[in-house]
Amino acid sequence: MDLLSLVSLATKRRSDFFSQAKTLARKYKEQPILEERMKAESLGLVKGLRDKLMRWEEYERTLTDKTLVSALAACILGIKDDTADRKLEKCWPIIVGDMLPPLTKFLAETKEYIDSGVLRLGDQTVDFADYGLLGAVPGAIELDVDEIEGINPEEEGIEEASQRRAQGKSWPSLAERVSRYLATPTFAFYNLGQYMVAQDQGFKEMRRVAKGDKKTCVDCRNYGAQGWLPIGELPMPGKGCRCYDRCRCFIEYR
Secondary structure, three states: OOHHHHHHHHHHOHHHHHHHHHHHHHHHOOHHHHHHHHHHHHHHHHHHHHOOOOOHHHHHHHHHHHHHHHHHHHHHHHHOOOOOHHHHHHHHHHHHHHHHHHHHHHHHHHHHHHHOOOOOOOOOOOOHHHOOOOOOOOOOOOOOHHHHHOOOHHHHHHHHHHOOOOOOOOHHHHHHHHHHHHOOHHHHHHHHHHHHHHHHOOOOEEEEEOOOOOOOOHHHHHHHHOOOEEOOOOOOOOOOOOOHHHOOOEEEEO
């Protein structure tokens, strides 16, 4: 489906997405819990496609729906009020603009891999139990948490490429890429919800606080060094930095 058709269909179903997002936010209550749930759903969705439990059209529609609903749910958790439709309406065009263009391209790439046989439907040679959602290939060096924290984004990209994790050309790496639409973006949209609240409460300044470990990218360090700025002058976590959806910065207001 092309981008214009996807946006048009999403717009027609906006109220339905809002309702589903409120239910999701009430169920999981906290952003980290929501993120973990969406990671699990990413894996389930890809397994369903691989095992031919759903047709391509159903997979495409479900991935699109879950991408929008999880982002909206994260905004609701940041707003901390599932009746705040006015704030949610302000989040909606940002979510659509951020998520649907890359998702359209991603879906087209995946369909091409299936049609060309790179991804084989019904392929049972790969056991997902041998993989984490990081998508590392069998035989890859497993890193503990401290070692992972020590890898900066540039090194992480090289590591992904060497293990063929970034391209989505294997079922486990596809599951990881799906999780980067359903799961990891929830942190950025949670921050967006908090930003909407801060605006309404009359805060005048904001600052972006980086985690400050070895994995923090140079962009996030630069934002942190700018200190307090007028509200709206700093991008949300995950924007304007090479961490993208894996950004771990948070925003403070005053």
